[in-house]
Amino acid sequence: MTAHWKTSRRTLLLGAALAALIPGFAWARRSFTAAKAARPFPLSRVRLLPSPFLTAIEANRAYLHRLEPDRLLHNFRTSAGLEPKGEVYGGWESDTIAGHTLGHYLSALSLMHAQTGDEECRRRVGYIIDELIEVQKAHGDGYVAGFTRKRGDIVEDGKLLFPELMRGDIRSSGFDLNGCWVPFYNWHKLYAGLFDAQTLCGNEKAIGLATDLGRYIDGVFAALDDDQVQTVLDCEHGGINESFAELYARTGDQRWLRLAERLRHRKILDPLSQGKDVLPWIHANTQIPKLIGLARLHELTGDPSDAAAARFFWETVTGDYSYVIGGNADREYFPEPRTVSKHITEQTCESCNTYNMLKLTRHLFSWAPDAGLFDFYERAHINHMLAHQDPATGGFAYMVPLMSGSHRSFSSDFDDFWCCVGTGMETHSKHGESIYWKAGNRLIVNLFVPSRLDWKEQGATVAMETAYPFGEAVTLTLEELASPSAFAIALRIPAWCEGATVAVNGEAQPARAEGGYAVVRRRWEKGDRLSLTLPMKLRTEATVDDPSTIALLHGPVVLAADMGPADKPFEGSAPALVAANVLEGFAPLAVAVKRFRTVGIARPADLAFVPFYAQRDRRTAVYFRKFTEAEWDVEQAAYAAEQARLKDLEARSVDVMHLGEMQPERDHQLTSKNSYPVTYRGRHGRDARAEGYFQ
Secondary structure, three states, X not given: OOOOOOHHHHHHHHHXXXXXXXXXXXXXXXXXXXOOOOEEOOHHHEEEOOOHHHHHHHHHHHHHHHOOHHHHOHHHHHHOOOOOOOOOOOHHHHOOOOOHHHHHHHHHHHHHHHHHOOHHHHXXXXXXXXXXHHHHHHHOOOOOOOOEEEEOOEEEEHXXXXXXXHOOOOOEOOOEEOOEEOHHHHHHHHHHHHHHHHHHHOOOHHHHHHHHHHHHHHXXXXXXXXXXXXXXXXXXXOOHHHHHHHHHHHHOOHHHHHHHHHOOOHHHHHHHHOOOOOXXXXXXXXXXXXXXHHHHHHHHHOOHHHHHHHHHHHHHHHHHOEOOOOXXXXXXXXOOOOOHHHOOOOOEOEHHHHHHHHHHHHHHHHHOOOHHHHHHHHHHHHHHHOXXXXXXXXXXXXXXXXXXXXXXXXXXXXXXXXXXXXXXXXXXXOOOOOOEEEEOOEEEEOOOOXXXXXXXXXXXXXXXXXXXXXXXXXXXXXXXXXOOEEEEEEEEOOOOOOOXXXXXXXXXXXXXXXXXXXXXXXXXOOXXXXXXXXXXXXXEEEOOOOOOEEEEEEOOEEEEEEEEEOOOOOXXXXXXXXXXXXXXXXXXXXXXXOEEEEOOOEEOOOOEEEEOOOOOOEEEEOEEEEEOHHHHHHHHHHHHHHHHHHHHHHHHOOOOOOOOOHHHHHXXXXXXXXXXXXXXXXXXXXXXXXXXXXX
């Protein structure tokens, strides 16, 4: 098995390595024996210390401050007949999905306040809630939204579609509902922002607003029979089931639980609850929030089928559909299972998908702590989430491409507002949320990020010092402890690690192994230092479907070859590695910063490798075909034959039309509506959507 976060793989590695190298180690079982559930420490109890994660937080905080709430509120006010206080932003905020960013922004502000104590973020949350209450009062029926809809070339208020739905006029497609782009997805984002405002900023007015909006939405669905509800849910709706599950949790009103359970997209969720993979060729991020909704419902009702669906989905996506950086999907869709090597393109790894997969991982871990879950979390957190923000500008990447020669494209401040901008501003407001967990009086350390934890229940302050993922040493210091006390500290041992060691105050320490953790139980005193050493080495990891397609990692970090600056074209072919033993063909340049170079094994020329996430302004190569010398001779002959075929085709062609390229489209007098240029597998093209065309 190639995915290192899978439990069977981690069991083999940890059972062999830790049992021999940690004194007193005894392999237990896959999950903790002493705890059935765990909870993360509140984000407000964790403060980050200098690291790439704190750099990301500060870059994002600056971006949140640059955004103007009144501009994000523009459509909300015009929908209610109120004078807007700021001009509408560009990009998606000027399309029919307008308003979705405000929900993300509310969450990001609330999270940033909790993560850093930023009072300006908290003030903005209060201002936005007050503005939304004014909008809701102006509507008079609980409605509040910023989305619009199109009828032909006419753009009108999105509220007009709901009387149509209630009359049974439902025109639902994957992303369009009666001319509006994903309205219930939009509301899911708003609900999440309102809940975060209450939880993290103490804004109780947010729940009244959410409840009144719920009454409006419930009224819409009350007019529909169950088949009509399913037709509506065929349009991407985010995790609207989670929204009402959470509203039930916060109010205790059974009305919202009934609505949450009714908003179950049966076409997808019923087969998943039975262990059937129905993911091929469906939009990936449309599905993940639905499963998060089922996970939340399971926590509220105990329904085992909801938990089964969430677990099966997670295992299927991470095992059969995920790339080495932890992301998934190609051109936003799941392909056939276990075909990763055939879908390494410039359209891989939509960032929203990983944002949501990390959310789902947290739910599963809280039910039954298992280090395998956080092996995946760490992989994606370091290699995808850090990669999808440019801390120099605060911009975010929609896709994080893995095709050789590709590069990331980052958002501008005010003219994009893609979905991945919204999840990006949330992601980089909360890098401290999953470092520390607790189960009873047991402290669980899942991520190794320099930070300080305020553990009030123990009267303790715990500081983590580490250069991880570059350095191998992690040290926890009990800076404060109300009184000497006995409790356990569980340290996750990554599945890739061999030879981990644990020490207390400089002395080797016996430790139990439970579910992939080294557990140290003792009577702790103020000033005690718990040290963990995680030896790192270079290794390869193959795709799930092809052992000859590999990526390079050092410790938890995915490495990539530097293929040149992003602002210069890449016109070569994908590089390959030719060697009987690939790892023997790498020389370290600077291991402390994970820099390596091939020596005679790369074709067509040797390559420098550095951490993928940090190559934000470079073209990269992440995956490589590996060959023996004999196999390479055959490959070269096939390549030469293909080039000859293409040259012959070019010679016999009268005209060639290159869609998606500006000058050829002008030369051929292309006209279009609702159509956009695209690039896929290195080839330019064009798509048309929402009754659009090109000719």
